Amino acid sequence: MSRVWMITGANTGIGLEIALKALKEGDKVIAAVRSPEKVPETLKTDNVSILRFDLSWSQEKVNVFAKEAVGAFGKIDVLVNNAGYAYMGGIEEISDENVKQQYEINVFGILRVIRAFLPDLRAQRSGLILNFSSIGGFHGYPGNGIYCSTKFALEGITEALAQEVASFGIDAAIVEPGYFRTNFLASASAGQNLAPAMSEYENTPVGEARQAFVKYNLKQPGNPVILAERVWEYAARKGLFADRKRRLRLPLGSDTGAQLRSFIADLQETAEEYREVYESTDFKD
Template identity: 60%
Template structure:
């Protein structure tokens, strides 16, 4: 089989980097889409990699022009991995509109603009895979992570619709749901979270004293407590993503489902959610049936 061409946003760190390295190891090629090409590690300064400057804040016209460059790098794109993004954290009351809008523009609208820009060429190929990196936070909302989780809930819904929309063109779309993996995800907020009660940054809303002693501020403390102690291994997580796309390894003979859970914490959350939904539907059956027209 010819080598696949992967377009991976946020390819210089975390899951993006590990997935890029896995793809290269398997003989594939990578378009490494990063905000700062100067920060690309030496491990990506090799044959088979084309580094492009990419920003989720690009307008639709700018993203369309960017997609032309991405496809021109190796003549095609087989796997579009929407990995880049960031987390704006804090209790819902602590957050502010401007930062919430920025969070949605990057984590949701930027990905939608990317998908729109790439789809005409993917349809022309009549083949391709779109992998949207969601989160365990796309399955349930966590205290002081509500806005970030809301963006992942949005991405989950968009991906489910997208998968049905593009299937007639020979394309496949799915959501990756990593739990807490040992990447720099929590590191981006630990400094601000411990600096002072009123600390603020692009990643962390200023704290309200009213939430001291509540689960919201316990979650803030856990940003530092669990940073570097997360259960998930990003090397193994990246390997599972590659295997899912390739239909190899642990996925040989398995159906490619809409959601790819990664990490024991995500697997547990998925089972808990399915039980909760079933229990709610069972307990409220008389109620939800009572609202139908009687004809």
């Protein structure tokens, strides 16, 4: 049975690859994009509904958009919150204005989308919400701390959301890609979406991160086509997920896997070394 995918940012990068994979498997796609005129020819088929959308829209406007999206094919089976952006720079380098804008799009924008689609998902008592986090969703990186913090927030939101909507037959999951070969680093490597540099940080991890944006742009290890295959399989419970439990987190990329294992080891060491400390703080009665 074909599925209907609603994908934000479906005209480029990972969003586009997921859309193409879904179409290849006979599914239908609602491509939510900021500039419909820039959608590639590969998405201009009868099984795709191209709709203008922006994460900066108000809740009221997103609600109207959601009704239009559901009306395109009569339902939504998979809601993919993929769109977002990264504003780079050290914590001291980034202004409040830029931090607020980053949260407005990457956190509040996605919250508005979730709220807008939940009434229909609850009514049909089915659906899968895929919120795209990052390897930076559980590990903060120098020169990228604000973006990482928005993904930390999205992970916490999704953990709670998954428990809140389970009784309605809805699943929610966190997708954690590592560094995939898309244009994600392009704007930072070109000096855009990048805070003005402070000379004090030139020879620190923040300065090294600025150099890495250029060095690793379009040289990332992850293959976005294969990522799309894994995401589709996760949703369809096929392929590598035919006999695997659908867990809350979907880590993708060997770099994410390595960081995940390192994170687990650090937590384990902390839990063991500080056991006397944290157990000492309870009431004794």
